[in-house]
Amino acid sequence: MSSLKEQVKQLRSTIFNMLNFTNIYVLILNQKLEIKFANMSLANDLGFDSYKELLGYYWLDFIEEKEINITNTLNTAISSEYENWQEKYREFQNNIKSKNGNIISVYWFNSHINNNYDCIFSFGIKKQTTKDITIDSLRNYYQDIISKDRIMINSMREVIGLKRKL
8 A cells, every 4th residue: 555645646746637737727826927837728828838838927928918907907916815806806807819929818717825925826718709608608618528538537536546437
């Protein structure tokens, strides 16, 4: 039987892989709006070959000119836990631009990471159509992903000790 330390290491690796290779965007920014983590999905759509290439980039470099002020305000409010930021900024939609200038509309779910660095943790869903994102459309989108990714999900379940397959 493996040691607790090995199990924790394996669990961390599994969680990292889940965040890194999911179809949604995962982004962590510091107070200076430098990218501290971006997953492969976001990195690839922005035109990078690796998530590591994005580390240290200034996030506003990927924001359309007309949305820089509001995005900066939003991120400053979240990273400093501005009063009532959750009511105004927990969910936010904006456009990002890739290295080659492609515009991607994203619906973001934001959270403050309360630590010594006051970071922002965001999940983003790429808007596929001009329709508004609804709870039902999100549910259908993720149900489709789950049905397509059963092998990956089952292997992750085994790693964390859940034996029953989906």
